[in-house]
Amino acid sequence: MARIESGKATLDETCWNAYTFNDSLYLLFESQMKEKGIEFIRTTDVKHPEVICDETKLREIFLNILSNALKYTPAGGKVTMKLTEVASDRPGYAMYQTEIEDTGIGMSEEFLPHLFEEFTRERSSTESRVNGTGLGMPIVKKLVDLMQGTIEVESQIGKGTKFTVTLPHRIAGKSEIAQFAEKTHAYEVTHFKGKRILLAEDNELNAEIAMTILEEAGFEVEHAADGIICVNMLEKADAGYYDLILMDIQMPNMDGYKATRTIRKFADKEKAGITIIAMTANAFEEDKINAYKAGMNFHIAKPIKLDELMSALAEILK
Numbered sequence: 001m002a003r004i005e006s007g008k009a010t011l012d013e014t015c016w017n018a019y020t021f022n023d024s025l026y027l028l029f030e031s032q033m034k035e036k037g038i039e040f041i042r043t044t045d046v047k048h049p050e051v052i053c054d055e056t057k058l059r060e061i062f063l064n065i066l067s068n069a070l071k072y073t074p075a076g077g078k079v080t081m082k083l084t085e086v087a088s089d090r091p092g093y094a095m096y097q098t099e100i101e102d103t104g105i106g107m108s109e110e111f112l113p114h115l116f117e118e119f120t121r122e123r124s125s126t127e128s129r130v131n132g133t134g135l136g137m138p139i140v141k142k143l144v145d146l147m148q149g150t151i152e153v154e155s156q157i158g159k160g161t162k163f164t165v166t167l168p169h170r171i172a173g174k175s176e177i178a179q180f181a182e183k184t185h186a187y188e189v190t191h192f193k194g195k196r197i198l199l200a201e202d203n204e205l206n207a208e209i210a211m212t213i214l215e216e217a218g219f220e221v222e223h224a225a226d227g228i229i230c231v232n233m234l235e236k237a238d239a240g241y242y243d244l245i246l247m248d249i250q251m252p253n254m255d256g257y258k259a260t261r262t263i264r265k266f267a268d269k270e271k272a273g274i275t276i277i278a279m280t281a282n283a284f285e286e287d288k289i290n291a292y293k294a295g296m297n298f299h300i301a302k303p304i305k306l307d308e309l310m311s312a313l314a315e316i317l318k
Contacts (some may be wrong), residue, residue, distance in 0.1 A: 001135055004142045011054040011146065014307070015172045016178035018096070021058070022036065022083055027167045028212045029066050029079075037075035040046070046085040049090040050177045051169035056303045057143050058167075063205070064136040065100045065163050073104035073160070086166070093168045095141065101162040107155040115153060116141040192218035195317060198242045199223050200230035202251040202260065210246070210304075227254030231262050239268055244316065247296065249287075256280075257294040264295040275316055279304065290317040 003009050022044045033040035069079045079102045083294075088095035107115065118138045146149045149167035172180070197219050201207040204225075211221045222242075226229035231254070234242060245263075249256040256278060266272035277298045278291035288299045298312060 001139055001142070004139070004146070007307075009142075009146060012056065013052050013054050013307075015050060016053050016055050016058075017180070018046050018051065018083060019044055021055065022081070024212060024216065025059075025062055025066065026081070027216070028063075028208060029070060032070055033079060036070065036073075037077075038070070038073050039078040040081075041078065042081040042083075044083045046083065046094065046096065048085065050172040050180065051094055051096075052172055052176065053167075053169045055149070055306070057146070059209075060277045061140050061143050062098065062100070063209075064140045064211075065165075067076045067205070068136065069100060069102040069104065069161070073102045077103040077160075079103075088168065090168055092171055094171050096167050096169060098165045098167075099162060100123045100165075101160065103160040106157045106161055107153075108157050108160050112153060112155060149204065192313070192317070194218075194220065196220045196222070196241065198230060198233060200227060200245060200251065200256065201248045202226050203248075213306065213309075217313075226251045227256060227259030227262075230254075230259050234263060234271055234274065235266070239270040241307045242274060244277060244313075246277050246279055249278060249280040249291070256296075257290065260294045260296050277312070315316070 018021050022042060022090055024151075026040070026042050030040055047072045066079070066081070073079055079100070080100075082099045084099075086095045086097045116138050124295060141151060144165060144167065147164060147167050151166075152164045154160065154164075155161040165168070195218070197214060199207060199210055199214075199221055201210060201223065202225055207223050207225075209224060214221045222233065224233050227247075230245065234245070247256040247260060254262075260276050260278075263273055263274065263276070275298075276296045277294040277300055278294075279300050280287050280291070281302045298316065300309060300312060
């Protein structure tokens with residue numbers, strides 16, 4: 001939030017496909033909705049599916065809205081996600097309108113004007129039994145503004161909430177679409193299928209996103225919630241069972257540096273020599289040096305860019 005407000009947040013735009021993006025969002029929430037007994041429906045109807053946008057920030061917008069829909073909709077409820085391309089008055093741009101509607105607990109008419117204010121929640125975590133900082137929606141609003149879009153909300157207590165996000169995206173040119181297809185194809189032919197990754201990541205949502213993306217690319221992924229669990233999982237597995245470890249740095253109980261140093265001291269040389277890729281929110285040179293000093297092989301900065309991650313994995317597994 002501080003980064004956005006200071007003006008340091010900028011758009012990092014690349015070619016992107018609306019159907020692929022919506023598939024990944026749907027897959028991410030489908031099982032969670034099912035577990036809670038919520039019906040999850042989505043439709044996509046766009047004329048120009050390949051557009052230029054900041055996928056990371058776009059994902060953050062819809063993850064926040066869908067997470068709230070999941071949290072505040074009781075069992076037996078319904079969540080719908082509908083993406084439609086509407087008329088655009090801007091030449092060369094497609095206007096995407098996403099409606100996310102739930103049949104959850106809803107919000108009062110009095111609270112709606114304050115929804116996008118920082119640290120505001122209509123109910124405390126004690127009343128709603130849902131924890132939160134009151135920053136999710138303000139961040140969504142700031143990101144929508146950054147993308148020159150609009151966000152509208154309709155809600156009624158006990159009846160549910162509907163968000164309508166309208167965003168302009170530049171329509172991708174033929175060469176950009178060709179490059180996008182080439183990159184996608186490159187990942188498909190790198191034989192990720194059957195390769196097993198041990199993902200050490202304490203943030204549940206980050207882990208869920210990473211696992212979805214990696215599994216879609218053909219990997220088998222197992223999750224460790226901290227460094228101690230990661231070390232134990234590797235120790236108990238047969239040598240060669242995991243092909244590499246994606247290691248978050250900041251984790252409770254045992255951080256990524258200590259976990260890596262512990263692994264490098266294993267008596268089993270094959271396990272001790274496993275490829276470890278550091279994932280850190282800090283991209284400073286000092287962090288890279290610390291990662292390599294701890295015995296890590298590669299370093300990827302967060303937020304992770306899909307192209308960079310897949311390119312790195314393809315290169316490592318050659």
